[in-house]
Amino acid sequence: MPNFDKILLGHGSGGRLMHDLITDIFIKHFGNKILSEETDSAILPVGSSHMAFTTDSFVIDPLFFPGGNIGKLAVCGTVNDLAVSGAIPLYLSVSFIIEEGLLISDLEKIVESLTAEAKNAGVLIVTGDTKVVNRGKCDKLFINTTGLGSVREEDRFISQARDIRPGDVIIVNGTIGDHGMAILNARESFNFKTTVESDCASLNHLIRSVIEKSAVKFMRDPTRGGVATVLNELAGKIGMGIEIDETAVPVNRGVQAMCEILGFDPLHVANEGKVVIVAAEEKGQEILEILRRDPLGARSAIIGQITGDHAGKVVLKNETGGRRIIDSLSGDQLPRIC
Amino acid sequence: MKWTETSLNEIMKYIEEYRKRDLILSVAEKLKKVSRKEIVLMEVCGGHTMAIHRFGLTSLLPANIKLISGPGCPVCVSSQHYIDQAMAYSRVEGMIITTYGDLIRVPGSTTSLEKERANGSDVRIIYSVLDALEIAKKNPAKNVIFLGIGFETTAPATAAAILQAEKESIGNFFVLSAHKIMPPVMKALVSEGVKIDGFIAPGHVSAITGTAIYNDLADVCRLGVVVSGFEPADMMQAILMLAMQIEGGAPKVEIQYQRVVHREGNKIAQKILTDVFELRDDQWRGLGVIPASGLKIREHFSTFDAEKNFDIEVPASSEPKGCICGKILRGLKTPLDCGLFAKQCTPGDPVGACMVSGEGTCATYYKYRT
Numbered sequence: 001m002p003n004f005d006k007i008l009l010g011h012g013s014g015g016r017l018m019h020d021l022i023t024d025i026f027i028k029h030f031g032n033k034i035l036s037e038e039t040d041s042a043i044l045p046v047g048s049s050h051m052a053f054t055t056d057s058f059v060i061d062p063l064f065f066p067g068g069n070i071g072k073l074a075v076c077g078t079v080n081d082l083a084v085s086g087a088i089p090l091y092l093s094v095s096f097i098i099e100e101g102l103l104i105s106d107l108e109k110i111v112e113s114l115t116a117e118a119k120n121a122g123v124l125i126v127t128g129d130t131k132v133v134n135r136g137k138c139d140k141l142f143i144n145t146t147g148l149g150s151v152r153e154e155d156r157f158i159s160q161a162r163d164i165r166p167g168d169v170i171i172v173n174g175t176i177g178d179h180g181m182a183i184l185n186a187r188e189s190f191n192f193k194t195t196v197e198s199d200c201a202s203l204n205h206l207i208r209s210v211i212e213k214s215a216v217k218f219m220r221d222p223t224r225g226g227v228a229t230v231l232n233e234l235a236g237k238i239g240m241g242i243e244i245d246e247t248a249v250p251v252n253r254g255v256q257a258m259c260e261i262l263g264f265d266p267l268h269v270a271n272e273g274k275v276v277i278v279a280a281e282e283k284g285q286e287i288l289e290i291l292r293r294d295p296l297g298a299r300s301a302i303i304g305q306i307t308g309d310h311a312g313k314v315v316l317k318n319e320t321g322g323r324r325i326i327d328s329l330s331g332d333q334l335p336r337i338c
Numbered sequence: 339m340k341w342t343e344t345s346l347n348e349i350m351k352y353i354e355e356y357r358k359r360d361l362i363l364s365v366a367e368k369l370k371k372v373s374r375k376e377i378v379l380m381e382v383c384g385g386h387t388m389a390i391h392r393f394g395l396t397s398l399l400p401a402n403i404k405l406i407s408g409p410g411c412p413v414c415v416s417s418q419h420y421i422d423q424a425m426a427y428s429r430v431e432g433m434i435i436t437t438y439g440d441l442i443r444v445p446g447s448t449t450s451l452e453k454e455r456a457n458g459s460d461v462r463i464i465y466s467v468l469d470a471l472e473i474a475k476k477n478p479a480k481n482v483i484f485l486g487i488g489f490e491t492t493a494p495a496t497a498a499a500i501l502q503a504e505k506e507s508i509g510n511f512f513v514l515s516a517h518k519i520m521p522p523v524m525k526a527l528v529s530e531g532v533k534i535d536g537f538i539a540p541g542h543v544s545a546i547t548g549t550a551i552y553n554d555l556a557d558v559c560r561l562g563v564v565v566s567g568f569e570p571a572d573m574m575q576a577i578l579m580l581a582m583q584i585e586g587g588a589p590k591v592e593i594q595y596q597r598v599v600h601r602e603g604n605k606i607a608q609k610i611l612t613d614v615f616e617l618r619d620d621q622w623r624g625l626g627v628i629p630a631s632g633l634k635i636r637e638h639f640s641t642f643d644a645e646k647n648f649d650i651e652v653p654a655s656s657e658p659k660g661c662i663c664g665k666i667l668r669g670l671k672t673p674l675d676c677g678l679f680a681k682q683c684t685p686g687d688p689v690g691a692c693m694v695s696g697e698g699t700c701a702t703y704y705k706y707r708t
Contacts, residue, residue: 004449004456006457009456016686194346253347253350254346260350261349318393320362320395322392324391324706325705325707327705
């Protein structure tokens with residue numbers, strides 16, 4: 001089949017297609033040293049110190065979902081991108097692209113929860129923009145947020161995955177797949193009457209307590225593409241293998257059952273309140289204890305380890321003792337989940 | 339059916355019972371004691387192929403038992419012509435194409451539905467054929483075609499939707515049927531000389547059809563057939579049952595999946611199926627035309643048959659060069675024998691249909707490669 005010259009939905013799914021698009025178009029043209037790090041936030045030298053700078057757009061459908069709405073999500077997403085880069089989030093900009101006909105009362109509800117979440121995360125919204133487009137030119141409401149945070153010297157390289165060694169442990173701060181499944185259930189007519197809710201939450205306070213009290217080698221928030229995609233990117237970057245124990249991965253029963261019915265792997269499903277942490281083995285228990293003290297980390301678990309075997313690959317040990325490679329998500333599993 | 343939190347919980351409890359390591363290992367032990375002959379068993383259904391690889395069952399089998407994958411993945415066996423037909427319909431002005439997800443990425447001779455969508459066609463992924471009916475009702479000025487693929491498992495739902503459309507006089511709902519039935523292709527493989535000593539047959543097909551559809555395979559072809567569930571303990575037990583049949587020299591049709599399947603099947607679903615569909619010779623990817631293996635919409639319901647209502651031109655179809663899907667579907671080759679596998683052909687950029695569907699043999703081998 002000849003090469004196709006148009007954008008497919010899959011190009012936005014956080015999987016391999018999107019990765020190729022970023023490399024082949026964006027990095028090719030924009031390419032500079034800071035961008036090429038491909039981290040969640042750019043770490044910028046400002047005077048004698050460093051700032052973290054990031055941006056994210058939110059096009060989620062539906063606007064309101066169990067566990068949150070697009071406003072709350074727009075704060076959490078950007079705050080978390082700063083926090084996993086080792087930054088203390090300080091300021092946000094918020095831009096609205098609004099479709100003609102949106103209910104003003106809906107917009108206000110969204111703005112209220114955006115405000116509440118910013119307060120909760122301890123960030124100030126200091127600038128913004130509003131555009132209204134004709135009906136049909138966007139879907140109800142799109143939001144962009146850009147965030148700025150300060151970075152302590154000792155946290156500057158957290159997102160670069162330096163010093164990772166075989167034996168290091170991989171930790172996640174709770175159940176995975178809740179956001180993606182909550183959204184899917186709200187969008188489609190499955191009639192799963194379930195209490196599955198989005199895990200959408202600002203993790204900056206939780207992350208701060210971990211990096212201040214212990215030692216972290218790498219952090220990333222597993223949003224689109226899920227934990228599997230984060231781990232695959234990490235394995236590729238450090239040129240080592242990763243081994244995950246399926247029975248150790250925390251998954252809510254409702255999420256697990258929905259995944260069984262629909263044929264999804266929870267490791268590929270999006271999260272909006274989760275962080276994947278890599279730390280030295282001897283720090284693992286200490287980090288778990290710190291995480292578990294916070295409600296956002298109550299179900300934290302060590303889910304696997306870095307290994308010298310199968311470089312660049314993520315291997316899952318399953319409940320029956322079988323082993324298989326877990327890839328990044330390819331193509332589009334769940335459209336417009338953030 | 340409404341799923342409540344409790345019933346989701348029950349589903350998991352139910353599933354976990356059949357994934358217990360001790361249970362699986364005890365069946366494996368027994369199998370090692372019972373099975374002596376060198377045998378080849380075919381798991382016909384893509385769901386079974388998935389389970390075998392996901393749970394690493396081949397590593398638990400004695401060396402004398404070999405499993406091969408069969409033609410039981412609906413997306414994979416749909417002919418290239420069918421895919422090209424679907425794309426030709428998608429280009430018709432005012433047309434909405436509704437489809438189960440996997441089909442959207444199957445490469446046709448020149449493009450795919452996913453790419454047609456990017457070109458401006460209205461292609462929508464649905465989870466139930468009833469969603470297609472709803473879309474038709476909401477868009478009275480447009481025509482809605484549902485791409486009906488799958489075996490006796492999904493065909494009754496398509497038939498029910500056609501009956502519903504007739505009852506509600508929904509005039510803009512059409513089905514492009516590539517529905518197929520299971521037994522003729524199994525017999526075709528045997529008569530073609532593919533070495534098979536027994537079949538692991540799909541439980542959900544027999545939940546609808548019952549088990550009599552396989553009697554010929556046991557009585558005439560002298561092959562064992564065990565209708566199996568989809569969890570690892572189910573499959574290990576089905577393999578044990580087949581091994582015992584073969585060692586005893588008495589092939590027959592047995593049900594392992596007794597918690598779901600009854601000998602007579604689901605009479606209501608069977609009636610709906612025969613009310614709406616009749617058999618026709620049908621084209622299978624890689625297998626050619628198999629007599630009386632496809633389901634055609636009966637004349638009485640021709641107003642819902644896409645093929646009878648829209649004129650389109652479909653250029654001659656060509657299957658991708660180097661792709662050995664056909665041989666894989668016949669159990670003659672495995673994906674590892676294919677020069678394109680995991681190189682030019684990956685789930686992100688598939689060449690053949692077997693790499694697209696989640697149940698396809700190539701996609702399964704790719705996903706669960708070690």
